[in-house]
């Protein structure tokens with residue numbers, strides 16, 4: 001039977017995270033690794049624990065008077081983070097190194113993200129067999145696994161990191177680690193462009209109760225061997241596992257701000273155009289409900305801020321190209337039954353410092369910042385890859401929208417479509433095209449990982 005205690009915590013509810021470290025490693029000594037791994041298992045946070053933590057957080061929030069949606073899942077008030085959590089996931093090379101040579105049944109996972117980089121539209125040189133992505137070198141190494149360690153402070157996270165490293169000791173080599181941090185003060189829960197993130201997630205059947213407007217998905221969309229995925233031919237040890245996509249996405253924040261201001265001509269116009277790029281105002285308030293001005297109370301209200309549908313083939317309130325419309329075009333020409341097969345559970349966290357005064361005034365990024373993008377799904381091809389390659393990068397998506405929307409202005413990557421031309425950016429003339437000569441999000445690399453169930457970690461991987 002299905003039990004939350006069998007699923008790793010980041011998959012279903014998200015580890016509560018003020019800060020999170022991703023530790024990428026190689027396995028040197030398989031026997032030693034499997035022997036020592038048993039001692040890591042008690043540190044692993046399960047979905048049962050994160051769900052308990054979420055309800056505890058809700059109660060604590062009520063007690064200390066925080067807004068109900070502040071701190072659900074992704075970005076938690078420091079006062080209410082009660083655990084530092086550990087999760088672990090393996091690449092295809094890592095699984096086969098351990099001896100799990102039966103393929104999980106996902107071709108993209110099997111080949112690894114490097115093999116997908118060109119199709120995803122990641123910047124690079126050459127093409128086909130001579131294509132080289134412009135990735136940071138750490139992602140060009142062979143990565144066997146990643147430990148996710150989340151918590152309320154760098155100190156508590158580092159302590160947990162030390163424990164994991166001491167247990168695994170010389171059986172692994174740490175390749176590199178990256179730290180993500182929730183942004184400070186009023187920007188808590190907002191990504192670096194300034195928009196509130198983590199509002200819209202699918203509710204998993206039998207796990208979450210949908211909030212108004214929230215779409216629910218079959219368990220098999222997230223978990224191997226459950227619901228619609230139960231009929232898929234996979235090794236037994238994949239049950240209750242999930243595929244985790246990791247991407248380091250750099251964001252050019254002052255450049256985007258400057259572009260919006262130069263193009264729109266006023267701060268008010270820039271705010272509107274930026275909101276049209278996203279489909280939401282910075283507060284999280286959706287354009288479909290409030291198309292001309294931000295409404296922070298609406299943005300904060302979890303019972304209202306996701307309760308909308310797009311109007312098929314109408315972009316008067318929200319452009320077809322808007323990031324949230326590209327990613328989940330609810331109410332457009334594709335039926336919900338189809339969209340639900342292509343939903344992902346997002347668990348990313350921002351990285352890098354706040355924009356400095358000199359970056360603001362020059363309009364030029366000098367410090368690396370962006371999003372450590374993480375999402376879970378049971379199929380890369382139906383989840384992350386379709387959303388990136390098939391939807392964000394494709395000018396004619398959503399289908400039958402007219403005029404042609406253009407790529408997702410934020411995450412759309414050129415796959416031959418250069419320069420990128422979008423329509424719908426100008427609220428007063430939605431057919432007027434806008435040419436984008438630059439990108440504001442760049443992929444620095446990543447990998448595909450498999451997040452096994454607790455029973456598999458305990459009975460198959462540890463020995």
Ligand code: N7H
Pocket residue numbers: 191192193195196197198199200201249250251278280323324325327328344346370371373384387388410411441
């Ligand atoms: Fe997006 N952003 O600030 O613009 N994203 N995203 N994303 N994204 C969302 O509704 C952002 C990226 C999705 O259900 C919001 O929760 C940034 C990738 C999906 O209505 C904001 C980056 C992919 C949704 C951002 C980035 C997705 C979503 C609104 C990269 C998949 C839910 C908050 C640096 C391939 C849509 C919310 C829905 C929402 C931003 C990346 C997917 C503000 C900055 C790579 C499915």
